Amino acid sequence: xxxxxxxxxxxxxxxxxxxxxxxxxxxxxxxxxxxxxxxxxxxxxxxxxxxxxxxxxxxxxxxxxxxxx
Numbered sequence: 001x002x003x004x005x006x007x008x009x010x011x012x013x014x015x016x017x018x019x020x021x022x023x024x025x026x027x028x029x030x031x032x033x034x035x036x037x038x039x040x041x042x043x044x045x046x047x048x049x050x051x052x053x054x055x056x057x058x059x060x061x062x063x064x065x066x067x068x069x
Contacts, residue, residue, distance in 0.1 A: 024033040038044035 024030045039048065
């Protein structure tokens, strides 16, 4: 775009907190980064475990309802 000045790419203009996200996007591994970050969070881990237990309970219910009853 004409008249637009982009800052030079040197260390003083980098955001250190976003460097890992930028690297993940450039390597096309953002999903893996998001899952690992969510698993590291205690509430995220509890959510994953709760979802897995509920899903497993649903599968057990469906199997019992269809095969036994």
